[in-house]
Amino acid sequence: MCSVCGCGEGEVRVEGKAGHHHHHEGGRHGHGHDHDHAGHDHGHHHDDHLHDYGSGSAGAHAPGMSQARLVRLEKDILSKNSQYAAENRKLFAARGVLALNLVSSPGSGKTTLLCRTIEALKGKLPAAVIEGDQQTSNDAERIRASGAPAIQINTGKGCHLDAHMVGHAVEHLDLAEGSLLFIENVGNLVCPAGFDLGEAHKVVILSVTEGEDKPLKYPDMFHAADLMILNKTDLLPHLDFDLEACIANARKVNPRIKVLQLSARTGEGMADWTAWIVAARAMALAGHPLAGELRTELKGAA
Numbered sequence: 001m002c003s004v005c006g007c008g009e010g011e012v013r014v015e016g017k018a019g020h021h022h023h024h025e026g027g028r029h030g031h032g033h034d035h036d037h038a039g040h041d042h043g044h045h046h047d048d049h050l051h052d053y054g055s056g057s058a059g060a061h062a063p064g065m066s067q068a069r070l071v072r073l074e075k076d077i078l079s080k081n082s083q084y085a086a087e088n089r090k091l092f093a094a095r096g097v098l099a100l101n102l103v104s105s106p107g108s109g110k111t112t113l114l115c116r117t118i119e120a121l122k123g124k125l126p127a128a129v130i131e132g133d134q135q136t137s138n139d140a141e142r143i144r145a146s147g148a149p150a151i152q153i154n155t156g157k158g159c160h161l162d163a164h165m166v167g168h169a170v171e172h173l174d175l176a177e178g179s180l181l182f183i184e185n186v187g188n189l190v191c192p193a194g195f196d197l198g199e200a201h202k203v204v205i206l207s208v209t210e211g212e213d214k215p216l217k218y219p220d221m222f223h224a225a226d227l228m229i230l231n232k233t234d235l236l237p238h239l240d241f242d243l244e245a246c247i248a249n250a251r252k253v254n255p256r257i258k259v260l261q262l263s264a265r266t267g268e269g270m271a272d273w274t275a276w277i278v279a280a281r282a283m284a285l286a287g288h289p290l291a292g293e294l295r296t297e298l299k300g301a302a
Ligand SMILES: Nc1nc2c(ncn2[C@@H]2O[C@H](COP(=O)(O)OP(=O)(O)OP(=O)(O)O)[C@@H](O)[C@H]2O)c(=O)[nH]1
Pocket: 104, 105, 106, 107, 108, 109, 110, 111, 112, 113, 133, 139, 186, 187, 231, 232, 233, 234, 235, 262, 263, 264, 265, 266
């Protein structure tokens, strides 16, 4: 994963901000590529022509760096990220905000799903969106057009959002008490798995055009997610995608993962997704003063 080299640091732009200048206690910004050419223990082997760069203790490979150094670097980056994530989580808890981190490969339909979700929840639950992409603010513009506030983060060469970027984006969003915060991560099935943003849940979106083997090929992401959404089900009649096999593959890497099937295009299955959001929000509000309002809402149903 890219945490081993901190790729893209220093190129991040949060929409509406000229540059990234601020002070953080304990947070070091920017880094150099200090390549250590000692001890080339490349943790890979050539048996049967399988180049496995993940078999060393770091689970990754970077030319010129020892496995021990990689492990140290990764621990350092992830522990800083965890501190920022904890700050974000504290803020979300105080405001009773349910934060969801949407992760997937590029083009699975995250923005389409979010636009539809915002329309479905309009007048019922306030929602805001943080959009992460390497370049462009197209997605934030699409979200705003659907009626929710959105802020775009461009990660430059970086391939994932981290908790620090999200903390800054939140400063620009006036998050209402008890609202939803959707964080659309950079389209990438690999590194976003390793970065806690302070969210309540990671939701992985897999479109049925991507193949049922993806949970096995990118297990970290499916292991980190609490919910898998199988999107673009309207295309199933045209494909040989094996739904049952896909779900079985996801459960192999994460027996607790919940699965929903939907089409963000036709809207089929959307009600199950909004019901999941309402349930997740109730869980997030446990112990919060706003939970009292939820109980009142439920009284009639009990
Ligand atoms: N047929 C079909 N197409 C869909 C569905 N959902 C999204 N799409 C299409 O898939 C393409 C990508 O959708 P986006 O919503 O931009 O996907 P994304 O995951 O936000 O993409 P990135 O942000 O670039 O990673 C667009 O052409 C959408 O119209 C769906 O349920 N069915």
